Amino acid sequence: MDVERARQLVVREALKYLVDAEVIGIGTGSTVDMLINLMSASKDVLRSKYFIASSTATALKLRDVGFKVFNTLSVDYVDIYVDSADRVDRNLNLIKGGGAALTLEKLLAYYSKFNLFIIDYSKFVDRFSGDELIPIDVLPQALSLVTNQLRKLGYKYSIRYSGKGKYGPVVSDVGGIIVDVNLPVGEDLSEFNRKIKYLPGVIETGLFIGFSDLVLVGYADRVDALRGCRLTGM
DSSP states (O other), rough: OOHHHHHHHHHHHHHHHTTTTTEEEEOOOOHHHHHHHHHTTTTHHHTTOOEESSSSSHHHHHHHTTOOOOOOOOOOOOOEEEESSSOOOHHHHHOOOOOHHHHHHHHHHBBBBBBBEEEEEGOOOOOSSOEEEEEEEOOOHHHHHHHHHHTTTTEEEEEOBBBSSSSOOOOOOTTTTEEEEEEOOOHHHHHHHHHTTTTOOOOOOOEESSOSSSSEEEESSSSEEEEEEOOOOO
């Protein structure tokens, strides 16, 4: 119940940051779904906004509650991008991709003027412990080549399979295959990210390093606002 209360508080706080934006990028996941439900209840304030979704699931959710959804070809900037994360460390680095939408999520986050990430306290850690899985988006034609190279680099990995509704590997919103790579204990995040992204056939990784302008962490009785030091983006 504390986690649910924390999520409710953090999405309510996040809504305040959307009022003055014109073009709003929206992420993917259950916390984002809660935000969209709250947005629906405040529709009059947001009716004139342009919404850019990071996934088909988010686009459908926005449409179902009455918002107009545009794609990335319709705009050349994003005022604010709001999303959740699977895990966030004290340096406000993020692991994302649990919903297999990491490539479009990173695209919107990179080109957004301001990035707002919202999580409950259970997702916030002092440091990544080394038991995390880092999703990567891989071209289907390169799957065997990339996974073979991951083995040579000494990385453990697993191809993600759908739990229900589809037989076979999970396919991302850009048509890639999702592979979850174990983050080795003590490995430098930037170096790990560089080595993985260097492999031809890897479309994107789920490590978001230096993307945070503001992270809101929800607790049962409050919301903490953590200012980031953004290293990438516009």
